[in-house]
Structure formats: C-alpha cells, structure tokens
Amino acid sequence: MDESPNCAICNGPATPECPCESDRLQIAVKQAEDRAMQARLQEIRDWVVSHARQHILNAFERLSSARKQSTAQYLGSLPYYSVYVQYSGRPPIHPMHLAPLQAQISEAHADLKRGIDADWRSSVLRYPEVLDYFYSLVELRLPSPTSPRVMEPPFATAGYADAGYGHVRVKKEKKKRRERSEREGSAAPPDYAREHMYTVAGRMRGPPPVPTPPIQPGYPTPPPNAYYNHGY
Ligand SMILES: [Zn+2]
Structure with missing residues (x-):
C-alpha cells in the first residue's frame, strides 16, 4: 500500500509532476515574506538612505568649503581687491587696473563654480559605495537551530x-x-x-x-x- 498522502490541493496521487503543492508553497512563502519583511526592509532602507545622504552632504561640504576658502585666499591676494570689495565693485581706481582685476575675479568665480560642480558630482557618484557600506552595518541574525x-x-x-x-x-x-x-x-x-x-x-x-x-x-x-x- 502506498502510504504517501495525496496532493493536498488537487487530491491526485503524489507524483513529482504534480506542481500544486510547490506552487502554493511558493505563493505562501512570498506572502509570508512580504508580511514579515516589508516593514523591516522599509525601515532599513530609510536608515541606510538617510545616513548615506548625510555622509555625502558632509563630504561635499568639506570639499566645497575648502575650495571656497582657497578662492577667497586667492582673491584677497589680488592687488586692489580690498578696495574693490570696500566700494562694492565700483572702486575709484584707474580703469587700467580695474579691467584686469574684474577679469581675474570673474575667472576665479567661474573656477569656483566649476570646482563646486565637480565636488558635487564626485560626491554623488559615491552613493553606491556609501550605500553598500551602510547596508553592511545592518545585522541579520538567525536564531540558533537549538533555540x-x-x-x-x-x-x-x-x-x-x-x-x-x-x-x-x-x-x-x-x-x-x-x-x-x-x-x-x-x-x-x-x-x-x-x-x-x-x-x-x-x-x-x-x-x-x-x-x-x-x-x-x-x-x-x-x-x-x-x-x-x-x-x-
Ligand atoms: Zn496536485
């Protein structure tokens, strides 16, 4: 006598070809996984994204503020620059001195903008690496099999x-x-x-x-x- 139970779904004899049970199991597993994991995955994702974003912003902030500082230093070293600032861009100096100063200033500003764009771009492109890092800090622990x-x-x-x-x-x-x-x-x-x-x-x-x-x-x-x- 064959004691193996019939298929629980179609009641046919249990054969390897009858896919009902494994199909249903697959669905049940997917549904249980959604019930168990969705909220936790969302929580983990929020945590990872917010830390990654904060890290990227901090890194960009450091890069760009160093760049702004060196630009300010360079501008401060230009002749007549303090007079230029003091008179809000209309210093009482000879046009012969003013024209090259204005050119140097606008070139420095353009450089700064390009540099900041590059800093932002290189910061943002690090997201995959930074996301990997913060995901790696998340611990998934299975209980001991003898628990x-x-x-x-x-x-x-x-x-x-x-x-x-x-x-x-x-x-x-x-x-x-x-x-x-x-x-x-x-x-x-x-x-x-x-x-x-x-x-x-x-x-x-x-x-x-x-x-x-x-x-x-x-x-x-x-x-x-x-x-x-x-x-x-
Ligand atoms: Zn079946």
Whole structure:
C-alpha cells in the first residue's frame, strides 16, 4: 500500500509532476515574506538612505568649503581687491587696473563654480559605495537551530498541541532503536539513558545527540522502561 498522502490541493496521487503543492508553497512563502519583511526592509532602507545622504552632504561640504576658502585666499591676494570689495565693485581706481582685476575675479568665480560642480558630482557618484557600506552595518541574525523558540514554536496557543519538531525526531529515533534492539535481541544501548536525559532535560541547551553505532550484543544494563518493549 502506498502510504504517501495525496496532493493536498488537487487530491491526485503524489507524483513529482504534480506542481500544486510547490506552487502554493511558493505563493505562501512570498506572502509570508512580504508580511514579515516589508516593514523591516522599509525601515532599513530609510536608515541606510538617510545616513548615506548625510555622509555625502558632509563630504561635499568639506570639499566645497575648502575650495571656497582657497578662492577667497586667492582673491584677497589680488592687488586692489580690498578696495574693490570696500566700494562694492565700483572702486575709484584707474580703469587700467580695474579691467584686469574684474577679469581675474570673474575667472576665479567661474573656477569656483566649476570646482563646486565637480565636488558635487564626485560626491554623488559615491552613493553606491556609501550605500553598500551602510547596508553592511545592518545585522541579520538567525536564531540558533537549538533555540527553544525554534524547537518548540508556541503554536499550541493556536488551539492544538504542537510538541515541536524535536519530539518527533527523538521519538522516531527511539522507535528505531527499540525496533533494532528487538530484532537483535539485545537491550537498548547504554547511551540510551544518557540520551534520554539529554533529550528531556537538556534538549534546549546543546547540539542534538550524535548518533552512536549499535552496541555489541551483550549484557549492558537496560534502562528501566526498556523491559516494556521486550515482552518480559
Ligand atoms: Zn496536485
């Protein structure tokens, strides 16, 4: 008898060709991802963008203010410049001196504008690198696979008892061991008791028990409840 369940969606026999379940799963995953991640992704994006923007603005500010300073220094070094400023661009000096001064001033201003444009451009072009940097500061942490919240999710509150995946696995292992020891006519291996304690009391604290090879048929002391499984 084929014990594998029929397709949960179309009720056809479970075959690799029936795409219903994996299609539905894909949709469910996408929807769950949206529910779980959209708000967080938006929050992360806002955080990254605002820090990146602030960094770019600060960097541009440093570049352009250094440039403005050196332009001011250069202008201050020109002959007659202080008189020119003092008389708001109409200094009482001979046109022979005024004309070259005006040319130097407007050239310096044009230089400054070109420089500021270049500073802005080079700052903005750094966005990819700066965004990468701030995204790299965001930590994504998955819980430990042995965390109680992973092993025993609290679905019992949803109206049915869920013993968690750990129990299922441990029970299956125990069943296998029982079957094996029945077949081999030997008692349960001596590590049974230790593992039993571990799985009940310490399951949450460490890695899952390492499978051990079957113990040679002999006369180890079986754990108390092993007798129930042997028809003694
Ligand atoms: Zn189907």
